[in-house]
Amino acid sequence: MEKDKPKSKWSALKKELIQWTLIFVIGAGLYATGYHTEVIGKLQSVILYTGIFQPDTEESIIHGSKADYNMTMIDSTGKRISLSEFQGKTIFINFWATWCPPCIAEMPNIQSLYDEIDNENIVFVMASLDQESQKAWDFVQRKEFSFPVYSVASKPRIYDTSVVPSTYVISPAGDIVMKHQGMAKYNTDEFKDFILRISSQ
Known part of the structure; x- marks a missing residue:
């Protein structure tokens, strides 16, 4: 019986080494293909689904801050447009990147919000910070x-932040009425009521 103990101990160690090797190989494979960001993002989206992370539409207001519409963007057709084209409307701006797992995590619920908000006075601007624009569009x-x-x-400069994603809501009057840093669940009744209320002012 005593002779079997070292053998079973080695067997358990061997099994553990195989498990860790598999985890490492899978992780390395995901990293090499670039899919690790999406996998982490998917895991974070499960957490987001619980509603733990929600934008605080009362506490996150930037009092007295005016929007700067002098922001140049490029759409998927290569056309250059300015944020000023949306002046006078409620603007939901989300700064994101394909390399950012929390950005990827919150995108499905932003899509749901976009689908449910049927209001021509509310504009969505998903602003990619990727150096290679094509990555975002792909x-x-x-x-x-x-x-x-x-x-x-x-x-x-007013939209400079060290946190990605960062989301801003601009009122039709040009006031920044919400700033949220980090991922959040936006497709909630509370946030929908908030953005619809802002657009009707």
Whole structure:
């Protein structure tokens, strides 16, 4: 009996080494193909689904801050447009990137919000910070998201943040009425009521 103990101990160690090797190989494979971001994002979206992370539409208001419409963007056709084209409307701006798991995590619920908000006075601007614009457009097409996606060519200082994703809501009067840093669940009754209320002011 005593002779079997070292053998069973080695067998358990061997099994554990195989498990860790498999985890490493899978992780390395995902990293090499670039899919690790999406996998992490998918896991984070499960957490997001619980509703733990929600934008605080009362506490996140930037009092007295005016929007800067001098932001140049490029759409998927290569056309350069300015944020000023949407002046006078409620603007939901989300700064994101394909390399950012929390960005990917919140995208399905932003898509749901976009689908449910049928209001011509509310504009969605999904502003990609990817250095290669095509990456963003390829990603969105592959995921079959239909919200408008733009590549940011120049960004005013007021939208500078070290946190990605970051989301802003601009009122028709040009006030920044919400800023949220980090991922959040936007497709909630509370947020829909908030953005519809802003658009009717």
